Amino acid sequence: xxxxxxxxxxxxxxxxxxxxxxxxxxxxxxxxxxxxxxxxxxxxxxxxxxxxxxxxxxxxxxxxxxxxxxxxxxxxxxxxxxxxxxxxxxxxxxxxxxxxxxxxxxxxxxxxxxxxxxxxxxxxxxxxxxxxxxxxxxxxxxxxxxxxxxxxxxxxxxxxxxxxxxx
Numbered sequence: 001x002x003x004x005x006x007x008x009x010x011x012x013x014x015x016x017x018x019x020x021x022x023x024x025x026x027x028x029x030x031x032x033x034x035x036x037x038x039x040x041x042x043x044x045x046x047x048x049x050x051x052x053x054x055x056x057x058x059x060x061x062x063x064x065x066x067x068x069x070x071x072x073x074x075x076x077x078x079x080x081x082x083x084x085x086x087x088x089x090x091x092x093x094x095x096x097x098x099x100x101x102x103x104x105x106x107x108x109x110x111x112x113x114x115x116x117x118x119x120x121x122x123x124x125x126x127x128x129x130x131x132x133x134x135x136x137x138x139x140x141x142x143x144x145x146x147x148x149x150x151x152x153x154x155x156x157x158x159x160x161x162x163x164x165x166x167x
Contacts, residue, residue: 008027008028008029008030009027009028009029009071009158009161010025010027010069010071011025011026011027011069011070011073011154011157011158012025012063012064012067012069012071012073012154013025013072013073013149013150013152013153013157014072014073014075014153015075015146015147015150015153016074016075016077016088016092017088017146018043018049018056018084018087018090019042019045019084020040020041020146021040021041021042021056021059021091021146022038022039022040022144022146022147022148022149022150023037023039023041023063023147023150024037024038024133024143024148024150024153024154025067025069025154026137026151026154028158028161033137033155035137035138035139035151037066037067038143038151039144039147040144040147041056041059041060043055049087052087053090053091053094056091056094057094060094060095061098064098064102069104070104071104071105071106071157071161072095072105073106073108073156073157074092074095074096074106074107074108074109074153075108075110075114075149075153076108076109076110076111077089077092107157107160109153114149114156126145127142129148129149129152130143130145130148133148133152133155136155137151
């Protein structure tokens, strides 16, 4: 194994959303995954869009300062007839801006690819994703759905960094 693959790497997964933004962070050191943190940032639909984005920006920048990720993995959006899709794209833009300003490499993963690699079934239900993440990270209980998706993104990013999952 090369020295680059033996080092410790911190990977932050983000499941972007305007009402709920899931995040999950893991460390891979010597091929062992360690859970760092996860959660869900929320914003109220009754709040003005610019205030919602400002709140999420503050949350994301504080999260970055706390975990200092080496790499970020973001769920790629898919076109759908959804009125909130453009708001989620605004959130994704903030994530990409933050990563660009901090020189953090970003990888995008489709929801189907994430589920296929994590659970071996691209149409896996949320509960299966939550339980799989719980098992992989030896957590006492399944994380909330948005946090589980973000943790799965971080786990996949770790596997791809080590070359054990396809890019």
